[in-house]
Amino acid sequence: MEDRNSGVAPDRIKLNVGGKLFETTLSTLRTGGPDSLLAALSNRPANDTVPVFIDRDPEIFSALLYLLRSSHLPSAALRRFTKQELADEASYYGIETQLKSALLPVPLTGIDASIVSTIKPASDGVVSTFTTCDADGSVWIAHGGQISVYDWNLTHSGTVRTHLDYITGICRVRPDIAAVASDVVPGLHFYNFSNSRHVGSAQWTDPDDPRIYKARVAAIADSAESIYASYDCHHRENSVLVIDKSTLKISSEIFRQPGSSSKSVVPTKLKYVENLGVVFGSAVSSGAFGYSGYIRLWDPRSKTVVWETNEPGSGRSSRFGDPFADVDVELEGSSIFKVCSKSGDLGMADLRNLSEDPWVYLNDNNPSLRNMGGGGDGVVHCYRKQVFVGREGGLEVWRRADESEESTVNEGSYRRNYVDKEEDSKRGVIKRIEGGGDRLFVTRENVEGIEVWQSSNLSGAISVL
C-alpha cells in the first residue's frame, strides 16, 4: 500500500467497486465520454484521496475498465459474461458506445466472412423480408405478419403483430417506426414499436382517376426527410409517391405510368442515393421469352428521369438476349451492378459516367469458379464497396483488386470469390441479401431463420489433440 502522505499524481483516481479497490487515471475514465457516470466521477476535486464507492459487481467493472483503458474487451470477459450482461452494466456506467464499438464485428470483408449464427424467431420462422440499420446494427425482421426487432447484439428486443398476414416490404422510417407493405393489402402502413401500435397508413388516391384504387405497395426506400414508395393498382397503373417522414402523409408524386408494357410496370426495387440526391428504381419481369425490365434514376425535386435503360432493347447487340435478372446500386453512389439472366455475368455501370451503354461486363478466370451457371435467380446486393451475389444457394463476393480509385474499371478489375462453403449452398435458394452494421444477413427460400455472416480477426484454430 502506498503511503498516503507522499505525493499522489493528481490525475489518478481510486474507485472502490463493491469492496474491491481499483486505481486508474482521470483520462481513462474520461474516455467514456462526457455524459458517462465515470466521467462525472473524474470531475471530483483532485485532493480528495478517498476511493469513490460504487455499489456494483467488481468483476464486470474490471472488464469494463479494461475496455476503457485499451478500447477492447479482454477475451476472457466474453466467455465469462453474456453480451446482454455487459450491455446492461455498460449502460449503468454510461459507456455503451465504447462497448458497442468493442463488440461490433470488424469491418465486413466478403472474402473472409463466415456464418456466425442464424436468428430464428420463436414462431413463423420463415422470414418474408427484413431490413437492417447500418447506424445501430439492428435488424428488423418480418415473419408471418409479425415484425421482430433484434438489436446490435442480435438479441430479441420485441415483436409487434401487424394486421397484415404476410409482409412483403419493410423499411425503418424513424428510430421506432417501421413502414410495412403487403402484396395483397393496399397501402403503406406504419407501426410504432415503442407502444406496438398501428400509427397510420398512406394510401394512393386520386379523385380524378377512378382507376387509382386499392393500390398496393411494391417497394419502399427512404432518405433523411422522405419515404419513397412505389404503388401498383389492379389495373397496373403505378406511381412512386413521396411521403413526408414527420407527418407520415403523402406529399407529392414523382411520376405515374400506365403499366401496360414491361417498360412501365411498377418498380420493385427502390433506393435513395444520398450523395447524388436521386431515387434509383428498377423493375424486372420474367415471362416465356425471358427477362425484361428497366433501371431508372429520378430527381425527386424536379420529378424528371435523369437516366434510364430498358432491357432487352438497349446497349450492344451481343448482349441483346441477356437482360438483367437483378440490379443494385451502391449507396455510396458510385456504381450500379446488374446480374445477367442468361450468362450470369455481372455488369457494372459507373454512375458518374452514365451513357447509352455504360456497362462493363466483369469477368474472372478463377478456375475454381468454372460452374458459373445462369443468373436466373440471381440476387445482387452492394455493401461496403463489395458486391454480393446469390446464385441459387451459393453466395459470392466481387471486390476490386486494383485499388486505385481513379483508374477506370475494366473487365478484369474485379475478383470473384465464394463467401460460403459448398455445404452452405445446399441449404436453399438465396432470396435476399442485405448488409448492416458490418454484418451480412441472408435469407433463403422456405428456410426458417436469417443467417448472419461476419468477418473476424480470430483464427478460430481447432485443436485436434
Next chain:
Amino acid sequence: MPPFADSRPHANGFQQTKQDSTSNIVTIDVGGQLFQTTKQTLSLAGSKSLFSRICNSDQIYVPFIDRDPELFSVFLSLLRTGNLSSKAKAFDLQDLISEAQFYGVENLLVNSQSNPSQFEAFNLEKSSILPLNGRDSPSAIATTPYGSVHVAHGSKITSFDWSLQKKYTNLTQFTAIDSLLAISTNIVAAGATDFSGLQILDLGKGVVRETLNWENVTRSSSTVQAIGSSPEYMFTSFESGRRNSNSIMVYDIQGSFRPVLEMGRYEIYGADLDSAIPATKLSWVPSHNLLMASGSHSGPTGVSGNIKFWDVRSGNVVWEIKEKVDCFSDVTVSDDLSAMFKVGVNSGEVFFTDLRNIGGENSWICLGDGRKAMNGKKEGFGCKIESHGNQVFCSKGGDLELWSEVLIGSSREGEDGLEEKVYRKNLMGRAKDTGERRITNLGFGGNKMFVTRKDQQSVEVWQSSVRGF
C-alpha cells in the same frame, strides 16, 4: 438506490475493520472475501432475509458469514441489478436455490427466473419436457402464478417446483382426476366426474385436508365437473350421480372452505335439455366481478350448450348465451382484451364477443371462415382455448395458435359506438414442432406455458429464451 455513495474519510481506505454506523456502506466478510455494498441494496432483500439483519445490526466489527463467497457474489449482483449474472451458470440452479434459502432471498431468485412479467407470448419456444413416470398420460394440470405446476396423471399428482428442478408425486383416492386447481403452492382442489366429492389435498404433507360434498335431492353421489376460483371464493360445479341435478357451489377460499352460496341449482323434470347441462368450465372475470360458467351437451341433433355469467353476490345470472348453431368446443374470457373467445365445434374457427357491451344479444364475430359454422364435420372437436395476458392461445389438434390484438391508432368506430377490434393469429413454434399429437391441456405460470398432449407421459414447457438460466 444512488449510483454511488461517497464514503467518509477513513484512515485507510476500506481496510478498516470497524463498521462506521453512520456510513451508508456496509462491509461483509463472506468465507474470507470482503464485499462492500450499500444499506439500500441490502434492504432490497426484504426484512426477513439475512441481508437486512446484517444491515440493521449495530455490530462494531465486520460481520462474518461462513459461506461460499462466489455464491454470495451472485446474490449480491441479483440485489443490485435484479438479474441473475452469468457467474451463476457455474452452479446448478439447485445449489442456488438452497443457498438462497440460507440467505432468505429465494423470492428474489424466483422473481428473476420465473416472473410472470417476463412472459413474452411472441417469443415462446418449446424449451423442455418434464417426463412423468408410469403409463398414465396427464388428465389435468394446475399452475401457480410463479410457475410451479401440478400434473394429474391417473390416480397420481406429480408436482414440480417453480424452477422445474424438483418434483414429488402423491397418490390420491381418485382413479383419474378431471379437474384440478392450485389454491396455494402445496394445496390443490381436485375432483373427478366419476368420484363423489371435491377433495382439498395438501400435497406437501400428502393428506386430504377436506372433502366437500354437495347435498342433492336424490341423495346420490356428487361428482365434480369443474373448479374455478377468485381471490375470495372457490367455485365448484357439481352434478348428482344420477345426472338429474346440478349446481354451482361457492366456497370461502381463504378460511375453512365453508360453503357461502349455492347458485343455479337445476333439477331436471321432463325434456328440458338445457337445464341438464352442468357447467364444465368456471372462470372468474375480475373486471366485471362475474363468474363465467359454460357447459355443452352432445346429442343426436348436434352439440348445444350455454354460457352464463353469474353475479356471485346475488346468485343471479346476469347474461346468458345459448349455443345452438356451431356450439363452442371451448370458451375463455380475456380480461385484458375485455372479450370472450370460443372455438366453434363444427367450424373449428375462433369467435369473439366484446364484453364491453355485456348483456347484449348473442353477437359472436367469427375470426375466420364463418360459413363453416353450418357444416357438420366437427372440425373444432377437442380444441382448447385459453387466454393469458393480452393473448389468446387456441389449440387445433396438435397445433397451437396465438391470437393477439392489433392496436390501431386511428381506429374506426363500429355500429355500437365502440372501436372495432382487429385480431390476428400466428402459429406457434417452428416447423419441427408441428404435426404432433393433440393438445389436451394448456396452463400458464410464471414466464412459462405448459402443454400436455394425448397419450404422452410428459409435460411440455414453452419459455422465452432471452434470459433463460
